[in-house]
Amino acid sequence: MALAKPKQDATDARLADLSLPTDTGWSLGARQEAVGRLKQMGLPQPRDEYWRFTSPRDFNAVAPVAAAPMDVSDETPLYADRDTLKIVFVDGVFNADASDALALEGVEIARLADAGQADIHWARELYGHLEARGQNPVERPLTALNTAFASDGVLLRVTGRVSRPVQIVYDHRDAGSDAILHHVVQLTEGAELTLLESGPVAARFNTVLEADIADGATLHHVRTQGRNHDRRAATASFARLGANATFKSFTLTANGALTRNEHVVEFLGDDSVAHVAGAAIGDAKTDPMHHDDTVFVTHDALRCESRQVFKKVLKNGAVGVFQGKILVKKDAQKTDGYQISQSLLLDDDSQFLAKPELEIYADDVVCSHGSTTGAIDEDALFYLRSRGVPKARAEDLLVLSFLAETLEEIDDKDIASEIAERLDAWLARHAG
Amino acid sequence: MLEIKNLHVKLEEEDKQILKGVDLTVEAGKVHAIMGPNGSGKSTLSYVLSGRGGYEVTDGTATLEGEDILEMDPEERAAAGMFLAFQYPVEIPGVGNMTFLRTAMNAQRKARGQDEINAADFLKLVRAKAKELQIDADMLKRPVNVGFSGGEKKRNEILQMAMLEPKMCILDETDSGLDVDAMKLVAQGVNALRDENRAFLVITHYQRLLDHIEPDVVHIMSDGRIIKTGGPELALEVERNGYADLLAETA
Ligand SMILES: Nc1ncnc2c1ncn2[C@@H]1O[C@H](COP(=O)(O)OP(=O)(O)O)[C@@H](O)[C@H]1O
Ligand SMILES: [Mg+2]
Numbered sequence: 001m002a003l004a005k006p007k008q009d010a011t012d013a014r015l016a017d018l019s020l021p022t023d024t025g026w027s028l029g030a031r032q033e034a035v036g037r038l039k040q041m042g043l044p045q046p047r048d049e050y051w052r053f054t055s056p057r058d059f060n061a062v063a064p065v066a067a068a069p070m071d072v073s074d075e076t077p078l079y080a081d082r083d084t085l086k087i088v089f090v091d092g093v094f095n096a097d098a099s100d101a102l103a104l105e106g107v108e109i110a111r112l113a114d115a116g117q118a119d120i121h122w123a124r125e126l127y128g129h130l131e132a133r134g135q136n137p138v139e140r141p142l143t144a145l146n147t148a149f150a151s152d153g154v155l156l157r158v159t160g161r162v163s164r165p166v167q168i169v170y171d172h173r174d175a176g177s178d179a180i181l182h183h184v185v186q187l188t189e190g191a192e193l194t195l196l197e198s199g200p201v202a203a204r205f206n207t208v209l210e211a212d213i214a215d216g217a218t219l220h221h222v223r224t225q226g227r228n229h230d231r232r233a234a235t236a237s238f239a240r241l242g243a244n245a246t247f248k249s250f251t252l253t254a255n256g257a258l259t260r261n262e263h264v265v266e267f268l269g270d271d272s273v274a275h276v277a278g279a280a281i282g283d284a285k286t287d288p289m290h291h292d293d294t295v296f297v298t299h300d301a302l303r304c305e306s307r308q309v310f311k312k313v314l315k316n317g318a319v320g321v322f323q324g325k326i327l328v329k330k331d332a333q334k335t336d337g338y339q340i341s342q343s344l345l346l347d348d349d350s351q352f353l354a355k356p357e358l359e360i361y362a363d364d365v366v367c368s369h370g371s372t373t374g375a376i377d378e379d380a381l382f383y384l385r386s387r388g389v390p391k392a393r394a395e396d397l398l399v400l401s402f403l404a405e406t407l408e409e410i411d412d413k414d415i416a417s418e419i420a421e422r423l424d425a426w427l428a429r430h431a432g
Numbered sequence: 433m434l435e436i437k438n439l440h441v442k443l444e445e446e447d448k449q450i451l452k453g454v455d456l457t458v459e460a461g462k463v464h465a466i467m468g469p470n471g472s473g474k475s476t477l478s479y480v481l482s483g484r485g486g487y488e489v490t491d492g493t494a495t496l497e498g499e500d501i502l503e504m505d506p507e508e509r510a511a512a513g514m515f516l517a518f519q520y521p522v523e524i525p526g527v528g529n530m531t532f533l534r535t536a537m538n539a540q541r542k543a544r545g546q547d548e549i550n551a552a553d554f555l556k557l558v559r560a561k562a563k564e565l566q567i568d569a570d571m572l573k574r575p576v577n578v579g580f581s582g583g584e585k586k587r588n589e590i591l592q593m594a595m596l597e598p599k600m601c602i603l604d605e606t607d608s609g610l611d612v613d614a615m616k617l618v619a620q621g622v623n624a625l626r627d628e629n630r631a632f633l634v635i636t637h638y639q640r641l642l643d644h645i646e647p648d649v650v651h652i653m654s655d656g657r658i659i660k661t662g663g664p665e666l667a668l669e670v671e672r673n674g675y676a677d678l679l680a681e682t683a
Binding site: 377378379380384385388390391399401402403404405 | 439482483484485505506507510511516518521522523525526527532535536537539540543575592596611644
């Protein structure tokens, strides 16, 4: 079927401007297929159902909107006291000097940009594969674009239980930077890894994470998207779980003109657990803030548990979006699915748009979802103030209280408290 | 300590007069009790004194140690020494009890121009006070009032009071929902704080709390007014005969 003209035009214009990296090696086939998918689907348009609340215009545009890098030297870098394996990208370009040696016991580490140098069997099998699966039943054209044109990314094959986290640090310095990165993580049977991501990748970025989590394996994923006001981010994670596997993903977003975070989770083995959580705080006083979490969880196995916990604190006209779906296939009995999306509006100008969905074909499942929009609780505020806590501080505590449920999804309590400190600092900067 | 004169209060949102001329003076070192049927305005009085929104003072005054408190923010009143043990303590998920207490304590100290208490001293103090109220370490660590039983919530209120050392303590139905043992603990906590520089206003529906916290003065409140004031024997009279006779007497 031919694409509608605006879609066709947007897609043609973008494709005309992009070209495959030169030395694609083993990734060439997957990239070509992704170009095919993209041509077939076309880039998203505001009329598309899946983009009703968030305009894809800035993600589609040939040139990115400029975004001034933010000076964040007022904060010590996250995880500074922790022994991690650090991999640094500046405006989406790998920086060897700032990175640790890419060697860690229990993990094979490679880079997508080196695909031309040696064939990496496992990566070739996986690269673009979960993304392609994730196009059904809902199309995600920006992720196909990512697979086709990604300039680099981290490829991790985890075979052991690794205690030292792998930390990907993004540094945004160039106001005109436009980055496409694609990471692939494969956890073999019983393996475990903590993957940390922090910072804004570029003025505009499109990132994909494909995570293949085999039987009994565990992936902890904690991401902070940086405080930059103007940056525009389209991200997607695709997680596929075997049996008895665990996936825990948490994202903190502070500000950002435009953020679309998609999560696609698929349970293929029995008795697995996947939790995806997000805390977003936005103050649109000086710059716009639009934050969209879009989640799709497919249960296709027995007794799996999924949790979606997404909360947003919106201020001075910030906009929050949540689209979350739990699909339970016919044979996925004893599924336990939970989804909550909530917003705390700190004024009348901010707004929250939510579209929670359940689609259930099995008859013996427990699934629940809820979505709320509210203001600061006056009783709680009075309680705190009556103990002497000044109003502004009391409101901050109640914001942290509101977000607490998302932070509980981070298993490592030290990481959770570092994130909580960041939230607190953000609140202090955005007081009043 | 606390002086209330001709206090008239209506709801902000509707034309409903709740307090219709309350006169009450609580001297330093004394324990006053207010009893009265449900809906007579006891909680409203406690809220208005501690600064909750939603009420409009249409007439009268309230001073704490001579200072007009009605114009102050709730946090200013707290720093000035006012404390309300809530009838329904509020749950605050995600904020640890200790964090809350320390934030409150240091905010009050700061407001009074005092130095903040350091973490170690705070910990020592809170542990000691908690022990007296049989509040275990786990309860201290948990989020404020979340998952606490009714009795635990009330004990937690008393712990806050013990830590903040207010001058004027108002207890609103602190006995409701408590079994006898819990009530004794709470009463012990209160009695331990009694001293000549501190005053208490104990609001209760029943006499039984007053067996454990002996009041100097008992007031009966009805329909937004103090209709009778007497000694501890007044509470016993209520216990024996209920409010009906008293109400009829003053009608
Ligand atoms: N916020 C409010 N909205 C409506 N009615 C109220 C409100 N607060 C108090 N009242 C009314 O005022 C009266 C006194 O209530 P309250 O002070 O709670 O009495 P008490 O504590 O003595 O039981 C009652 O009739 C109650 O319904
Ligand atoms: Mg009451």
